[in-house]
Amino acid sequence: MRGMSFDFSSQVLYIYLIMSYPSVHIKSFGCQMNKLDTALVSSALKSVGFNITESVKEADVVLINTCSVREHAEQRVFSHLGHLKHIKETRPDLIVVVFGCMAQRLGANLLGHEAVDIVCGPAQIPQITELVKKAIKEKQKQLVITEKIRQKTNDYQTDALEKFESTYGSKDKHIPGQARLPRGLSGGQAFVRVMRGCNNFCSYCIVPFVRGPEVSRPPAAIIGQIKKLAEAGVKQVTLLGQRVNAYKYTAGEKTYCLADLLEMASDINGIEWLRFVTNYPSEEFFGEILQVMADSPKVCNYLHIPAQSGSDKILHAMNRHYTAKQYLELLDKARAAVADIAIAGDFIVGFPGEIEEDFQATVELVRKARYKNCFIFKYSPRPGTTADKGLKDDVPIEVKKGRNTELLAEQETISGQLSRDFLGKEVKVLVEGPSKKPHLNSAVGEGRLQLVGRTATDYIVVFNGPTSLAGEFVRVKIIKTSPLTLFGELM
Ligand code: SAM
Numbered sequence: 437m438r439g440m441s442f443d444f445s446s447q448v449l450y451i452y453l454i455m456s457y458p459s460v461h462i463k464s465f466g467c468q469m470n471k472l473d474t475a476l477v478s479s480a481l482k483s484v485g486f487n488i489t490e491s492v493k494e495a496d497v498v499l500i501n502t503c504s505v506r507e508h509a510e511q512r513v514f515s516h517l518g519h520l521k522h523i524k525e526t527r528p529d530l531i532v533v534v535f536g537c538m539a540q541r542l543g544a545n546l547l548g549h550e551a552v553d554i555v556c557g558p559a560q561i562p563q564i565t566e567l568v569k570k571a572i573k574e575k576q577k578q579l580v581i582t583e584k585i586r587q588k589t590n591d592y593q594t595d596a597l598e599k600f601e602s603t604y605g606s607k608d609k610h611i612p613g614q615a616r617l618p619r620g621l622s623g624g625q626a627f628v629r630v631m632r633g634c635n636n637f638c639s640y641c642i643v644p645f646v647r648g649p650e651v652s653r654p655p656a657a658i659i660g661q662i663k664k665l666a667e668a669g670v671k672q673v674t675l676l677g678q679r680v681n682a683y684k685y686t687a688g689e690k691t692y693c694l695a696d697l698l699e700m701a702s703d704i705n706g707i708e709w710l711r712f713v714t715n716y717p718s719e720e721f722f723g724e725i726l727q728v729m730a731d732s733p734k735v736c737n738y739l740h741i742p743a744q745s746g747s748d749k750i751l752h753a754m755n756r757h758y759t760a761k762q763y764l765e766l767l768d769k770a771r772a773a774v775a776d777i778a779i780a781g782d783f784i785v786g787f788p789g790e791i792e793e794d795f796q797a798t799v800e801l802v803r804k805a806r807y808k809n810c811f812i813f814k815y816s817p818r819p820g821t822t823a824d825k826g827l828k829d830d831v832p833i834e835v836k837k838g839r840n841t842e843l844l845a846e847q848e849t850i851s852g853q854l855s856r857d858f859l860g861k862e863v864k865v866l867v868e869g870p871s872k873k874p875h876l877n878s879a880v881g882e883g884r885l886q887l888v889g890r891t892a893t894d895y896i897v898v899f900n901g902p903t904s905l906a907g908e909f910v911r912v913k914i915i916k917t918s919p920l921t922l923f924g925e926l927m
């Protein structure tokens with residue numbers, strides 16, 4: 437730990453940095469929740485005069501927003517910190533901030549890392565600008581995390597988070613290149629959190645231990661934020677929650693659920709598409725949500741609903757409260773209510789005790805579910821979770837890799853078939869911006885940069901067009917497909 441006192445030279449540096457607007461670089465790992473937190477922090481820092489830079493070299497302050505869901509994500513942060521430690525040997529005044537889930541999980545241990553100056557938990561992000569200013573001024577290590585993470589946040593902390601969210605969650609029009617926001621927040625789109633934390637305690641999952649108890653935000657705050665985003669030009673809003681379909685808020689006589697939020701947000705002028713992630717497979721409110729999806733042209737016909745496994749034995753060990761049969765019945769119900777709905781899933785392969793028979797049950801479920809796409813992860817034991825404490829990680833890594841590849845191949849066949857149905861059809865696309873890489877196998881513009889966007893059902897569409905279309909809706913005729921991408925021509 438550096439000493440409390442600050443000398444003349446650090447005061448001069450402080451005055452210099454404040455006068456010259458310090459540059460801040462933010463690196464973000466993890467899910468949409470983290471992307472949203474990164475956008476909020478970036479907006480808060482800009483509002484007090486910091487410049488956001490894409491380059492670590494130019495930065496006076498480097499912030500890393502971290503993820504703890506799998507060990508690999510944490511290893512990547514440590515390798516990044518190793519690089520920053522090296523940079524600090526020649527630039528000792530560089531301030532390094534680690535925030536988010538890993539900061540909450542590792543706390544003081546992370547602060548012990550030579551490169552790190554500030555460790556800040558997800559619930560403390562409203563304090564980040566002050567922490568950074570203090571670090572520049574006083575050159576002192578700081579740790580701000582929640583001590584008892586499973587305790588309900590006090591009113592003061594809740595108010596601070598609400599104020600932070602509604603002030604900075606509606607400030608930027610997320611257009612690529614302008615706001616320099618992280619991937620996923622571009623092209624007239626924004627994320628809005630409707631719930632914090634999680635109470636589900638799936639046995640493998642670290643989220644309840646780093647994001648705290650499940651809390652639904654007040655509908656008035658959420659709708660107010662969406663209105664401001666619409667005024668700033670945002671056309672698509674994605675509502676975020678770990679179990680977004682479990683959203684529940686009681687105000688006076690009325691209890692609001694996600695369907696109410698979607699209905700109220702649909703009435704906002706300027707908002708054209710509404711999405712919500714991630715859904716937990718449960719009957720509660722499911723019918724109401726499907727109804728609003730079927731009724732409102734603004735609610736996108738897309739459902740991300742992770743199954744995690746197709747084996748009832750493994751689902752039970754994961755503390756998921758449904759069977760494979762009940763899960764498939766929910767998908768049937770969704771397809772009956774919304775004819776062209778696209779469904780996506782998540783799976784964990786190699787969970788403790790998963791034998792070949794369990795895995796084949798997962799393959800069978802994937803065949804029956806006919807997902808548009810799914811995300812497949814190899815089980816990663818997370819310290820403190822019940823699976824880690826009580827179950828041996830007994831599936832060898834080679835077997836996990838093999839199952840991952842087999843399940844991906846199964847899904848790829850289905851995705852390929854579903855994509856081919858789009859050949860020759862015209863689709864409406866919200867343009868995100870230039871495609872990150874040239875699609876060499878695309879039907880148009882071999883080797884050239886192209887635009888990328890998504891359909892309402894979340895299909896990725898690549899086509900040639902001017903970058904000025906970012907954030908606009910266009911119509912594209914599909915002339916070629918691959919399992920995960922549709923290629924087309926601008927109409
Ligand atoms: N709340 C969401 C849900 O219930 O599906 C998603 C939470 S988690 C951030 C995203 C995905 O990571 C999960 O759906 C799961 O497939 C995967 N995941 C979570 N913990 C994991 C672990 N310990 N090992 C491997 N994958 C994991």
Ligand code: SF4
Nearest residue numbers: 634636637638641643
């Ligand atoms: Fe984790 Fe389960 Fe909560 Fe999703 S629902 S965040 S997987 S504990």
